[in-house]
Amino acid sequence: MxxxxxxxxxxxxxxxxxxxxxxxxxxxxxxxxxxxxxxxxxxxxxxxxxxxxxxxxxxxxxxxxxxxxxxxxxxxxxxxxxxxxxxxxxxxxxxxxxxxxxxxxxxxxxxxxxxxxxxxxxxxxxxxxxxxxxxxxxxxxxxxxxxxxxxxxxxxxxxxxxxxxxxxxxxxxxxxxxxxxxxxxxxxxxxxxxxxxxxxxxxxxxxxxxxxxxxxxxxxxxxxxxxxxxxxxxxxxxxxxxDAGKSGYDHYMIKEIHEQPDAIRKCLRERVEEMTRSITVEELANLDAPESVQFVACGTSYHAALYGARLLRERGIPAQTFLASEYDVDEIPVPPETLVVGVTQSGETADTMSALRGANRAGATTLALTNVVGSSAARECDHVMYIRAGPEIGVAATKTFASQQVALALLASTVTGAPSQSFVEGLRKLPDQVRTVLDDSSAREIAETYERADAYFFIGRKYNEAVAYEGALKMKEITYKHAEGFAAGELKHGPLALVTDRTPVFAMVTQGSKPQKTLGNVKEVEARDAPVVAVTDSRELVEPYADFVMEVPETHPAFTPILANVQLQLISYWVANRLGRSIDKPRNLAKSVTVE
The missing domain is CATH 3.60.20.10 (Aminohydrolase, N-terminal nucleophile (Ntn) domain)
Known part of the structure; x- marks a missing residue:
């Protein structure tokens, strides 16, 4: 560290x-x-x-x-x-x-x-x-x-x-x-x-x-x-x-948020064929289709792994996600033909490396999904897939999370067969759609409104669940304010007791992620006077119930969370900026956690 x-x-x-x-x-x-x-x-x-x-x-x-x-x-x-x-x-x-x-x-x-x-x-x-x-x-x-x-x-x-x-x-x-x-x-x-x-x-x-x-x-x-x-x-x-400079930005974090369109393009380059609507990941050419997948990861990478596991399950492959620090092959069965995927930005995260080494000893096939060429994870795993995000200096991960999500979408398509035309089209449009979000976001205005809130809640369903966790983590990391992410349906099973008029709720209400059910959760918090910020691709659906609406472009449901997360990154950045926090070097935190 x-x-x-x-x-x-x-x-x-x-x-x-x-x-x-x-x-x-x-x-x-x-x-x-x-x-x-x-x-x-x-x-x-x-x-x-x-x-x-x-x-x-x-x-x-x-x-x-x-x-x-x-x-x-x-x-x-x-x-x-x-x-x-x-x-x-x-x-x-x-x-x-x-x-x-x-x-x-x-x-x-x-x-x-x-x-x-x-x-x-x-x-x-x-x-x-x-x-x-x-x-x-x-x-x-x-x-x-x-x-x-x-x-x-x-x-x-x-x-x-x-x-x-x-x-x-x-x-x-x-x-x-x-x-x-x-x-x-x-x-x-x-x-x-x-x-x-x-x-x-x-x-x-x-x-x-x-x-x-x-x-x-x-x-x-x-x-x-x-x-x-x-x-x-x-x-x-x-x-x-x-690449490792600020290029005129006030902080590395905001620079890296704005680098996400290019980072995604690099991740997709020579992997997505627009003419034939096909996906080919050369690094995975010798990877046999697994019977099951276990993801091991920490922090932001864990949230990306949650997203990747859902993609695989929806395509018929049993997939689980484990916090790397809790992964123990002596307690967790590793069936034959299991693929263990270590998601690690640095490729050096101690807990993730320990989990991968355990998986290797158990006889599993291992894959490192990482940003760093030549890292320990890349060298020690059977296979490696690079996310190609380039150097990320800010402690709070931003562009690497987006690139991890995109790489996991490519991985899911590679091991489950031909992707749909809408899936490939969604990938192709993604960099430009992220740029649209960055150009049109109202995050700064919303941050000014809620910078003094007591706490921040983030809710989402299906693919958006992982992004709710990630949105809360970003808010904690760089603002030092209390924030929690929940699967939207869990809000009423306890966390609702914490909702007040000083706890804004950021709700991801998007097509393909049960928007009507999430809208029901929005109404629950609205009835308790909580401010609501809706992140949505369906403004007309949520506008009557939200204090603010943050729009994202319509796309394949698997990619809406990537767009929604950009809005949440910007919210956290601008709240931290207004509070005068040390955004690039948050207190007590380190970029590469190399101790268990």
């Missing part, structure tokens, strides 16, 4: 690379930041708070360095504080370490080291690592051997990088936490994610679990746990550095 950046080389100023990298990783969420540069000795600066606090602590004249590492921390062990920020050092100050993940046996290691006289300054699990390394150095090991020996003692998930005083080398290792290497012309990089160094190079190597890397100015060497050199493949990232 934290961010790592590292660099060694002659082509760039080390401090500039580290600070640029940390800035590129801010979207992942953090509460402190720090850097370590090596040039004879180690120069370490770290501060609680935003990156600006670290910048203000740096010397005015800058810092010289031959190599360095940096880190943004999202607290797990110990509260946000300067002392808990990374990098961490050992008692002699000869090594600096940054770490993502959780070291599960750190208590035992800490007690062992304390018995040897080691004194710890922080509350973190990470601090045991530099202490272990320095103990090996004191015993006569060279830096690489000391690093390997220390990492070999760790249990849990980790991406670790270290630098040593008097050395230009950066050492790294990973286990169940992402780490990617960047190959430059005059130096080499490592990071948790590509945006940290994309302006310097687009050539990358993804480390696998159990691998170590040694980065020098002129070479990168990847080895396994035994020290044997591993053959690696170099991939080229198809991102322009401008």
């Amino acid at each position: 934290c961010g790592i950046i590292g660099y060694t080389g002659d082509g760039n100023d080390v401090l500039d690379v580290l600070m640029t990298g940390l800035s590129g990783l801010e979207y992942r969420g953090y509460d402190s930041a720090g850097i370590a540069l090596t040039n004879g000795s180690l120069s370490i600066y770290k501060r609680q708070g935003e990156l600006s606090a670290l910048e203000s602590a740096l010397p005015e004249g800058g810092l010289d360095g031959e190599a360095g590492i940096g880190h943004t921390r999202w607290s797990t062990h110990g509260p946000p504080a300067d002392v808990n920020a990374h990098p961490h050092t050992g008692p002699d100050g000869n090594v600096a370490v940054v770490h993502n993940g959780i070291i599960e046996n750190y208590r035992a290691l800490r007690e062992e080291l304390a018995a040897d006289g080691h004194v710890f300054e922080s509350d973190t699990d990470t601090e045991v690592v530099p202490h272990l390394i320095e103990r090996e150095l004191a015993a006569g090991a060279d830096p690489e051997a000391a690093f390997r020996e220390a990492v070999g003692r760790l249990e849990g998930s980790y991406a670790i990088a270290a630098v040593f005083a008097g050395s230009e080398t950066v050492y790294a290792a990973r286990n169940e936490s992402p780490l990617v290497l960047g190959l430059g012309e005059d130096g080499h990089y490592l990071a948790s994610d590509v945006p940290a160094f994309i302006e310097y190079t687009d050539r990358v190597i993804y480390l696998e679990d159990g691998e170590f890397a040694r980065l020098d100015a002129d070479e990168v060497v990847v080895t396994d746990a035994d020290g044997t050199v591993v053959e690696t493949s170099v991939e080229t990232i198809a991102w322009d550095p401008e």
Whole structure:
């Protein structure tokens, strides 16, 4: 959940690379930041708070360095504080370490080291690592051997990088936490994610679990746990550095909401044939039609999976959706010929990866539906389908949710046979219809009306149920206001007790999703003086009962929720904007959740 950046080389100023990298990783969420540069000795600066606090602590004249590492921390062990920020050092100050993940046996290691006289300054699990390394150095090991020996003692998930005083080398290792290497012309990089160094190079190597890397100015060497050199493949990232900028928008989130038409087009490109009204997903050419499907996912991806499961069930394939953190193959039967689909934007989500690994052990066929080429999910599953949304920097997922929904519609058509003409036509029109919603939305006006509401409720049926959950999640994430999503029929089974004249209800009333029944729920809340905002493709049906109407174009029923969700994204954005929230970096949240 934290961010790592590292660099060694002659082509760039080390401090500039580290600070640029940390800035590129801010979207992942953090509460402190720090850097370590090596040039004879180690120069370490770290501060609680935003990156600006670290910048203000740096010397005015800058810092010289031959190599360095940096880190943004999202607290797990110990509260946000300067002392808990990374990098961490050992008692002699000869090594600096940054770490993502959780070291599960750190208590035992800490007690062992304390018995040897080691004194710890922080509350973190990470601090045991530099202490272990320095103990090996004191015993006569060279830096690489000391690093390997220390990492070999760790249990849990980790991406670790270290630098040593008097050395230009950066050492790294990973286990169940992402780490990617960047190959430059005059130096080499490592990071948790590509945006940290994309302006310097687009050539990358993804480390696998159990691998170590040694980065020098002129070479990168990847080895396994035994020290044997591993053959690696170099991939080229198809991102322009401008893709990760704001392009004149006030926030990444609103930029990414407006990028949804293009993201959907990229997802559909060469997969939907307009002339023949056919769908062909090349990545799935060797995927046999499953007898049943189990989706595993978290957060927004879970809501997309709910949508995908309904698509499959309506086409005759039994499909279930599980929260990845609750998926246990020892308790959940995985019948033969089951396809387990992990829906994960980053391809690194720890809970989803754990579920997929369990499915692999159970003998299921696995498919990763992800945005990140070369991610852990993409490498470890039997099949992978990319959603092609491009980089998403805002913590609150927007365009990736739309692209996940579209990709799941393509998946459903691929495994169930020829789609209807109206289905293909709906996909073809979808990008332009999303653009229409963006251009015509009254979300800003509605947000001004209800920004001070006590709570927000979202209701929908069938396909719209998942979007009700997602609409509420967006409102929670970026406004910090109470919001709940419900299957519309469940409103009267308890939640109706919470409805007041200060709880606006956003109701998705659309054709193909039992609009008359949902309209009955609208009347229930209207009778209790709750404001009603109807998201609909049938204005004349709901206008007599709604305080506001947000229209979406008519389309195939499977795609109405994608259009409706755009309206809900805009509502949440404008409420948060008026409340002055930190929209791109909501408190306590991280973009890529790599701990269980």
